[in-house]
Amino acid sequence: MAYRLTQYAHGGGCACKIPPGELEDVVRGLTGSRPLDPPGELEDVVRGLTGSRPLDPPGELVVGLDDGDDAAAVRIAGGQALIATTDFFTPVVDDPYDWGRIAAANALSDVYAMGGTPVVALNLLCWPRDALPFDLATEVLRGGKDVCGAAGTHLAGGHSVDDPEPKYGLAVTGTADPHRLLRNDAGAPGMPLSLTKPLGLGVLNARHKATAERFEQAIEVMTTLNDAAARAALEAGLTCATDVTGFGLLGHVHKLARASGVTAVIDSASVPYVDGARESLRAGFVPGGSKRNLDWVRPHADLSAVDEETALLLADAQTSGGLLVAGEIPGAPVVGELVSRRDGRTVVVR
Structure with a gap:
């Protein structure tokens, strides 16, 4: 019997994320920091209390919840930062091995997006044991193992639960130089914006779920690690980046x-x-995640120069997408720039 994994989940991949506006409401009270819009004097007063700036003593939180960075970073002994993250999601493709590869590459990306090197990962597996055979789960885990092997990352155990929907991902720990982190609050006017992977993965994954058509380029993009892009950014002396996943480019x-x-x-x-x-x-x-992304970002963006189709693609929910880097790196097209603040709005031109 041929099983289509995408039919056992209500959505797929990073498009299943809680919408960004709702998620911010959930975690807002946990950060202990300041209102997100606009920045001002209060931001400068409390920044040292929230742990959002690098501090010298070991054990200090360097990056936490405050600005929605891709992972947490804690300064440890020996002059290093420990980076911790986790990411898992429902099937984005029907092939279990490919799903495992995609989910693993996506989870590792959070470490690369911070300028770190993943060291060890743990499997996170949710499986409908009465609906899907365990030999499919084995293939999922094999895909994750192979990607971790390609990344030079140990994959050591993990956790599994019986769940009505299949889900898979990793909890990842990495290391980085705390003085050379890539972070999303380090942008400045005049910096170009480079994008290291193409968009449109969410749209093609939705088509795959509906039709079972296989899109080889999409699978290649989603299983490609962001390690080379992160190294290029660090070698260029850049300091600001994020990965483009479930909330879309916008x-x-x-x-x-x-x-x-x-x-x-x-x-x-x-x-x-x-x-x-x-x-x-x-x-x-x-x-649905791409539509929710656009609804959320529309009040914060000037989209008057593009049609609705382009706006949706720019907001398309990506799974295991590329890095958005404030600066130029080899092989990555420049897709925009940072300028002085204009009413807190992202501007899209053509």
Whole structure:
């Protein structure tokens, strides 16, 4: 019997994330910091209390909840920062091995997006044991193991639960130089914005879920590690980055610009897309997460220069997407720039 894993979940991949606006409401009271818009004098007063700036003593929280960075970072003895993150989601493709690879690459990406090196990972597996055979779960775990092997990361055990929906991902621990972290609050006017992977993954994954068509380029993009992009950013002396995943390019660039106290200008004509993404969108394959992303970011963006189709693609929920880097790195197109703050709005031009 052939099993289609995507049919056992209500959504797929990072499109299943809680919408960004709702998530911010959930965690707002946990940060102990300041209102997110706009930055001001109070931000400077409390910043040292929230742990958002690097501090010298070991054990100090360098990066936490405050600005929605990709992972947490804690200064440890020996002059290093320990980076911790976790990420898991429902099936984004039907093939269990590919799903495992994609989920593992996506989880490791949070460490790379901070400029770190993943050291050890733990499996997180939720499995409907009465609905799906365990040999499929074995293939999922094998995919995760192979990607961790390619990353030079130990995969040691983990945790599993019986769950009505299949879910898989990793809890990852890495290390970094605390003085050379990539973070989303380090942007400044005049910095170009580079994007290391094409958009449109959410749209193609929605089409795959509906039709079972396989999109090889999308799978290749989602299983490609962001390690080389992170190294290139560090070698160039850059300090500001985030990965582009479930909140789409518009959502993640808005969070980066807001955290940095600047405005992002996106050149829509320079943004790359996976083959078939625009055609699939026109055929009606749009993830619910992409629509929610656009609804959330629309009040914070000037989208008057582009049509609704382009706006949806710019907000498309990505799974295991690329890095958005404030600076230029080899092989990555420049898709915009950071400028002085303009009413807290992201501007899209063409």
